């Protein structure tokens with residue numbers, strides 16, 4: 082099985098990349114299932130119910146989230162779209178939305194997907210992603226050997242530590258959140274595919290998606306400046322993970338980083 086995982090889809094430009102390019106990218110790479118991180122889909126802040134539906138039309142089966150999943154009332158409503166819109170599993174119980182799901186493909190195979198959020202430099206108060214993630218993997222392994230994890234975190238060490246912690250039990254641990262694609266993709270000794278960060282699908286001419294001027298102003302003046310999403314330089318960042326259907330082990334992981342144009 083070949084799974085395409087698209088890194089943080091950011092704002093209007095990221096959505097247009099999916100609308101214009103996802104279908105042919107899926108054909109070109111012989112993709113069976115597409116997962117995308119949508120935590121920045123709505124102008125950088127979460128994903129609305131309407132945008133989640135559009136993602137599905139573009140060819141995304143499951144949308145994962147992160148620290149922006151709860152960024153607005155509309156984003157919280159987006160989490161109620163159904164179990165194809167995930168938010169990190171390790172938020173305190175009682176929050177809306179779900180953090181794991183199973184997708185059934187046409188050939189009868191099942192894929193388990195888990196969304197987790199790291200704590201280092203990000204959200205110290207969340208429940209432990211290692212313990213919550215490990216028990217979620219055990220749950221899904223009772224249904225399918227194929228388990229994909231979006232580990233949304235700031236620190237590369239936390240992402241790598243989690244990947245080695247679950248090596249051999251998860252098919253892939255794919256890092257998101259920094260919006261910068263790392264070049265460390267590999268298969269760990271137990272058969273888990275890993276990359277520290279898949280990168281951003283959005284405007285390359287930006288500072289992690291935002292127009293540079295206000296970001297620079299905040300650094301210089303140390304006071305509030307309103308960030309605005311950039312609209313320049315469509316970029317796709319993704320990975321293709323090839324998985325053995327019977328064992329759930331990864332056979333390969335390939336990075337994709339493409340500068341695109343719109344028709």
Ligand SMILES: [Fe+2]
Pocket residue numbers: 089120121147258259260
């Ligand atoms: Fe993000």
Ligand SMILES: [Fe+2]
Pocket residue numbers: 120147148149233257258259
């Ligand atoms: Fe994030």
